[in-house]
Amino acid sequence: MFDLKGAWNISFAGCGFTSIYYVGVVSCFLEHASFLVKGASNISGASSGCLIAAVLAIGMPLEQYCENVMSMVKEARKWKLSTLHPSFKLMKMVRDFLEQDLPADAHIHASGRLCVSLTRVSDRKNVLVSEFHSREELIQVLLCSCFYPLYCGIIPPVYRGERYVDGALSNNMPHYDLKNTITVCTFSGESDVCPRESPLNFHQYHQNNASIQFNTNNLHRVIMSFLPPEPQVMAEMCQNGYTDALRFLRECKLIRSERPLAGVITEAGCSSLYYCDWGSASRDATAKETELTEALQLSRHKTRVKQHCRRDAQSIEDLPLSIKKVLCEACKVRHSGSLFSQATELLPVRVLSYLFLPVELAYSIAKRLFNWMPEMLSDICWLYRLAANTSRRTWKLSAQDINRTPRCVTESLESSETRTMPSRSPHEAGNFALPIGLPSY
Structure with missing residues (x-):
């Protein structure tokens, strides 16, 4: 049972592009247990997890972060080698989004509440930063925590004269050891909110305060963290995050409201919403129906359109309409059926x-x-x-290892030699007897 009497924290692990999972988790928290986010004394994160932590600590719109993630996915999938293409500049896109979306007083709201995990290059030690003197310093800290060596570049960014890299390399789950910390991870393991796998899987990987199970689904998630999948797969991941968070709230009996908050967009106020579930009876706009009918008439895209409608009946109905709109617009571009998209295939x-x-x-x-x-x-x-x-x-460490011979090992070797050597008087030293059966020459 989660203890609400004392202070509690929320910690997000690094996960690359699969951080869209956190959008579903946070959406569920805000709808059914908003006090968990508002009352959290510390919201921490490493790598891409620090971005969603910053969104919560500062109070930025969640749909804005979701739109930025989907924009980066769209840009990455535009190239043949995805994120490995030299023309794809991930860190530049992250910086542009931060400079564009962060409010002027973001560092004031983040100081004392946001905790970002960094890895110092000089000694590979972990550093937790929770105080920010300016907006630019906050941006620089977030960039340092997101910089994965070689994948994001060769030269790490600088923060206060020191170079830092991805915080997940030294501490992937800040404040993991504290009692009242809600741990969130996109990989199945021992985190509070994470995908559930078969209970028969006992093999887990514990490293940098993170616990990850050994299974094919986690291997697939690792690949998707570096090479983003199609938009409909990202939408499913977001829905899975919502479902896993709802299960956690029910197990801990933390649900305070079954209805969306007043700040969430209602269906009446979202008439221009582009629905993923194209077969739903809730479609009202005639223009949208005409557009969808024309899209369904394209034989080359008919199969993909059906896949876009989700593999099950639930679709992404659980998500807030504002998040659903962003995800569906990203899928809509993928399945637009334009002449250019047909020609490129x-x-x-x-x-x-x-x-x-x-x-x-x-x-x-x-x-x-x-x-x-x-x-x-x-x-x-x-x-x-x-x-x-x-x-x-x-070289210094290797020299110390060579010169550092344990005294107990030396004494044991000397004592063993003393016990095994035969005792002989000095005048018998020259008359060494050969074993019986061996000829004497």
């Missing part, structure tokens, strides 16, 4: 795009190198110092 066009991929990669890499030139010298010097310090530290 033709076999000759796809073959040509793969043939020109090496040229495209060479151009993108050259462009990034050109943009890197103003800071290239300083970054190379920093990489050289980092390599020198790492090699020096490794």
Whole structure:
């Protein structure tokens, strides 16, 4: 049973693009137990989890964060190599969204309530930051926590003169050890809110305060964290987060309201909503019905349209209408059935795009190198110092390991040699007798 008498915290683990799962979790909390979010003394996160934690701590609209995530997914899926394409700049998109959406006094609301996990590059130690002196400093901390080495780039961002990388590499679940901490993770394991897998799976991976089960579903989630799936899969993930959070609230008997909050968009005030469940009787707009009828008449997209309507009858009906609208608009673009989308899926066009991929990669890499030139010298010097310090530290540790021979091991070896050696007088030392049966020469 969750104890509401004392203070409690909420902690979000790092999960990459699968953070859309947290949108469903937070939506459920706000609808059925808003006091958990409003009364939380500390909201912490690592990697992409720090972004949703910042949204809650600052009080930003949840649908705005959901729209930003879906925009990054759309941009990543535009390239043949997804997020691995040199033209895809994940950190730039994150910075642009933060600079665009964070209010001017965001650092004031975040200080003391938001806790961000960072990993210091110099000594690989974990650092928890909860005080922010300015809006730019808050943005810089969030960028540092989201920077995964090599995946996001080579040169980490700087915070107060030090370079930091993804906080999940040293502490993926801040405040995990505290008693009243609600842990949320997109991977099935021992977190309070997480996907439920078969109870027969006893193999788990414990690292950096996170517990993850060994199963194929988690492996698939890890892949989706770095390579985002299609929008309809993201929508299903969001719905799963809502369902898992609702189960947690019911098990802990924390549900205070079965109805949405007053701030949530109602169906009457959302007449322009684009519904995922195209077969629903709640469709009123004639223009939407005409558009959907034309889309259904396209034979090439008929199968995908049915897949978009969800594989079960529930669809994403549990989510708030504001979140549902964002997710459905993202799926609508994917299944628009326009002439351009049809042309890009033709076999000759796809073959040509793969043939020109090496040229495209060479151009993108050259462009990034050109943009890197103003800071290239300083970054190379920093990489050289980092390599020198790492090699020096490794050599020092190896030398200490070699010179550090345990005294007990030495004494045990000497005592064993004393017990096994035969006792002989000095004048017998030269007359060593051979064992019986061996010839003497």
